[in-house]
Every structure is written in C-alpha cells, then in structure tokens.
Amino acid sequence: MSKKSPTKSAEAKAEARSSEKQARLGTQMRGRLAEAYDARGHSRGTLNYHYSPKCRRDVVLMGHAELGHFLTVEYNARIVEVDYAPRDKVKGIAGDELGEFIHASIKLRDGTKVWRHISAENPGDKHDVIEANLNRLIAHKTHPDLPDRYEKWIWEENRLKPQLIHNSLRMVSWLAQAREWPLLEESKKILALVAANGEIAASDVMALDSSPAQALYLAAMSKLVLSGQLDSDLTHLPLSPISRLYKLEGVRHEQ
Structure with missing residues (x-):
C-alpha cells in the first residue's frame, strides 16, 4: 500500500487553509455565531452580530447593553482601539472571576487603557467586592498588562443618547x-x-x-x-x- 508523500500532504493542508480563508461571508458568520452560542452557556441574552469599523472585523455582542455600548464606542473618536471579547485575555492577567466580569477593553487616543464592565442597569453594591479587588490590582500594578483604570458602563445611563x-x-x-x-x-x-x-x-x-x-x-x-x-x-x-x-x-x- 503506497504512502502519501509529505509534499502532497503539505499541499492538501495548504489547500484546506486557503479554502477556509475564502469561505463565503455567510459561512464565516454562521461559524462565529455558533462559537458565540457555545460561549454564551445558559444565558438567554440576545446575540447581536455586527461589523466594527474600529476593529475592522465582525463582532458578537451579548444583549442590548453590549450593543448600546458598541454603538457609543464606535462613535467615540477618543477611543482608538477596542476589544469587545477580552475574556480569555483578562483571565490570563487577572483570573477567571475578572475574566467573566470584564466585557470590553479599550485604548484611548492618549494611550490610557481601560477595562469596562457593561451592565443593563446599575447593580448597586452587588459587585463592590469584585471592583475593589480589581482596583487594588490596578493600583499595585500586579501585572504589566493591567489597565490604567476600570470603568462601569451602564446602559440605563447611556440610553439617554x-x-x-x-x-x-x-x-x-x-x-x-x-x-x-x-x-x-x-x-x-x-x-x-x-x-x-x-x-x-x-x-x-x-x-x-x-x-x-x-x-x-x-x-x-x-x-x-x-x-x-x-x-x-x-x-x-x-x-x-x-x-x-x-x-x-x-x-x-x-x-
């Protein structure tokens, strides 16, 4: 029984990668949405799929609060970079709890880096402990990739625009x-x-x-x-x- 040559095997892999890159936009969107549904877990929040001019790619947003945040960020010229799905990166820097707590990472024109928690309404003192721990990490700069500050972005306050x-x-x-x-x-x-x-x-x-x-x-x-x-x-x-x-x-x- 003949074996496949290494050259042909490499060519097959290259063709597969090329085919994946050239997949129709609809196919790419379905794949990304499937991943987003898996990541959503048991949450019933609506998923919104939009193109981000700031990121120059499509992004998936959870619920009306993240959608509202997205639209204000895209309009804000002071924000030059944004990550709408920083969970894995935040987990690697500050742990699992904060990875689930931070919904966006932004960079301002002056170089300031900010992590944001996005909420439909003000949670009151519900997140006080988590926020205090995060602010303590930022103040002591326990990791070089921590942001310069933390912000709480509330949809109820911003929907007035x-x-x-x-x-x-x-x-x-x-x-x-x-x-x-x-x-x-x-x-x-x-x-x-x-x-x-x-x-x-x-x-x-x-x-x-x-x-x-x-x-x-x-x-x-x-x-x-x-x-x-x-x-x-x-x-x-x-x-x-x-x-x-x-x-x-x-x-x-x-x-």
Whole structure:
C-alpha cells in the first residue's frame, strides 16, 4: 500500500487553509455565531452580530447593553482601539472571576487603557467586592498588562443618547457594506469640500457622485465622522440629507 508523500500532504493542508480563508461571508458568520452560542452557556441574552469599523472585523455582542455600548464606542473618536471579547485575555492577567466580569477593553487616543464592565442597569453594591479587588490590582500594578483604570458602563445611563446611538447604527451599517473598499479617494474629496467651504451638508456629499458609487461616498462620510476627522450635528439630530458636517476643532468624543 503506497504512502502519501509529505509534499502532497503539505499541499492538501495548504489547500484546506486557503479554502477556509475564502469561505463565503455567510459561512464565516454562521461559524462565529455558533462559537458565540457555545460561549454564551445558559444565558438567554440576545446575540447581536455586527461589523466594527474600529476593529475592522465582525463582532458578537451579548444583549442590548453590549450593543448600546458598541454603538457609543464606535462613535467615540477618543477611543482608538477596542476589544469587545477580552475574556480569555483578562483571565490570563487577572483570573477567571475578572475574566467573566470584564466585557470590553479599550485604548484611548492618549494611550490610557481601560477595562469596562457593561451592565443593563446599575447593580448597586452587588459587585463592590469584585471592583475593589480589581482596583487594588490596578493600583499595585500586579501585572504589566493591567489597565490604567476600570470603568462601569451602564446602559440605563447611556440610553439617554438615542439620536447618537441610532445614527451610529446607520453609519456602522453603511461601513459594513463597504468593508472591501479603502474609501481613500472618496474621503479625500469630502475633506477637500469641507476645507473649501467650512461647512457642508450630507446632500453635498451625495452630489459628488450620482451613480451607484454614491453609496461609497456615504460610507466615507460615515468613516470620517466616526473616526473624528469631521464634526457634525449627528449627536443630537437625525441623519438626513440636511445633516451638517464641519471641519473638526480638537478631538470629538461622544456627547
């Protein structure tokens, strides 16, 4: 009986890896959702699957609180990096209990690293002991990869920004559809238009192209607003053709 040559075996493995990378987006999504359902355990929280412009990949979010947090983070230009699933990393740094307690790890533009616990409502003193232990670890810097501070993010307190959250969802969705395009040329034209006029409307962006490629200009506009390269009135007014875009003064953050 003949044996397979090492060369053919290596080629077969390479082909398998290539096939996996080239799997259709729907197949990839189903695989990631299956993993998320397994990780969810006995929780009945709704799973939300979204594309993250900050992470440049799809992320799975548990329940409405994590979804709301996601939409405010994506709109916050002060946040430059985010991990929406830091459980394993946190466990390796601070133990299993804190690994289950921390739901997001972020890095601010000034280099500050923050761990966040996300909750639908204020738990009161329910988590006081866990929070005290975490703050003690941070204060004594017992591990070099500990954050600079800990924050508690409460959905009940942040849902008072309904327009920002709704606009963020629309812009994130546009960017999800344009994920394969760099949007460099479209962004340059929009920034040049703002530089020349000081203030423009979303309809001015739409007028840059009347073909189906107009959608790329809307995605580029979204990218510029979410990344903080342009300021706008979208924190408090609906996204529409009359939405205003301005030259940024300083670093915009969520309102």
